[in-house]
Amino acid sequence: MPSGELRYYACGYTTHQMKQLMHGRPRERRVFPAGVFLYCHPDGRTVLFDTGYGPATWRAGVAGFLYTLLLPPRIRPGQSIAAQLLADGIPVESIDFVVLSHLHPDHLGGVRYFPQATFVLSEAMLETLANAKLTEGFLPQLLPHWFPAAAKLVVDPGQGEVDLLGDGSYRLVDLPGHAKGHMGALVEEQALLAGDASWGEDLMGSVQQIKALPRAINHRWNDYEQTIRRLQQWKANGVKLYFSHDHQDHKKLL
Numbered sequence: 367m368p369s370g371e372l373r374y375y376a377c378g379y380t381t382h383q384m385k386q387l388m389h390g391r392p393r394e395r396r397v398f399p400a401g402v403f404l405y406c407h408p409d410g411r412t413v414l415f416d417t418g419y420g421p422a423t424w425r426a427g428v429a430g431f432l433y434t435l436l437l438p439p440r441i442r443p444g445q446s447i448a449a450q451l452l453a454d455g456i457p458v459e460s461i462d463f464v465v466l467s468h469l470h471p472d473h474l475g476g477v478r479y480f481p482q483a484t485f486v487l488s489e490a491m492l493e494t495l496a497n498a499k500l501t502e503g504f505l506p507q508l509l510p511h512w513f514p515a516a517a518k519l520v521v522d523p524g525q526g527e528v529d530l531l532g533d534g535s536y537r538l539v540d541l542p543g544h545a546k547g548h549m550g551a552l553v554e555e556q557a558l559l560a561g562d563a564s565w566g567e568d569l570m571g572s573v574q575q576i577k578a579l580p581r582a583i584n585h586r587w588n589d590y591e592q593t594i595r596r597l598q599q600w601k602a603n604g605v606k607l608y609f610s611h612d613h614q615d616h617k618k619l620l
């Protein structure tokens with residue numbers, strides 16, 4: 367059984383007022399880091415899960431401007447995924463796969479650093495890439511010009527888990543609800559990279575308190591609730607959940 371390494375990087379953050387997000391919360395601005403997870407398989411293959419925020423300057427039109435009012439992106443130069451990998455002695459060219467959990471700006475901002483990688487996307491994300499609705503929160507201007515021609519592996523975890531590395535060490539799982547085609551990754555059956563299936567592990571039990579507007583910006587609310595129930599089962603079975611916007615105390619998770 368593989369015993370690879372799983373590392374965590376916070377690549378910028380945003381803040382949001384919890385009182386706007388949920389009923390019954392005091393005024394408190396919560397910090398949501400943009401988490402990126404690197405899996406290094408013992409055979410040398412590497413898989414990045416999401417890419418965090420890109421550089422601070424956005425040129426993403428009116429929709430981008432409105433997005434920054436709602437969820438202001440904050441990132442310093444040394445916090446990009448490229449800078450942090452380099453600081454760890456990992457060249458960006460050495461990353462084999464970049465899995466995108468979904469296409470929101472805080473997950474694809476660092477795509478630009480990985481022109482050599484194979485991007486792993488769900489089929490439903492291709493539909494968003496081809497023809498996004500404004501409500502989907504996808505800002506095509508944040509993707510690099512070369513992205514349409516980049517190497518891609520298109521998967522459909524909705525039809526069953528996808529064994530990315532062929533030995534069960536890294537399985538892509540369908541976690542529908544938050545965004546169209548949203549997916550996670552089960553690493554060595556111990557760690558579930560759960561993307562934005564919840565905005566935080568501590569919020570999983572308070573789904574009923576989420577207000578109407580934040581509910582509405584999710585893709586499908588029924589699926590969101592059902593995904594939370596599945597995540598709670600995974601947790602009860604001893605799987606550690608890692609959401610994109612939770613703080614992690616340690617860099618090395620596995």
Ligand SMILES: [Zn+2]
Pocket residue numbers: 468470544545562
């Ligand atoms: Zn999201």
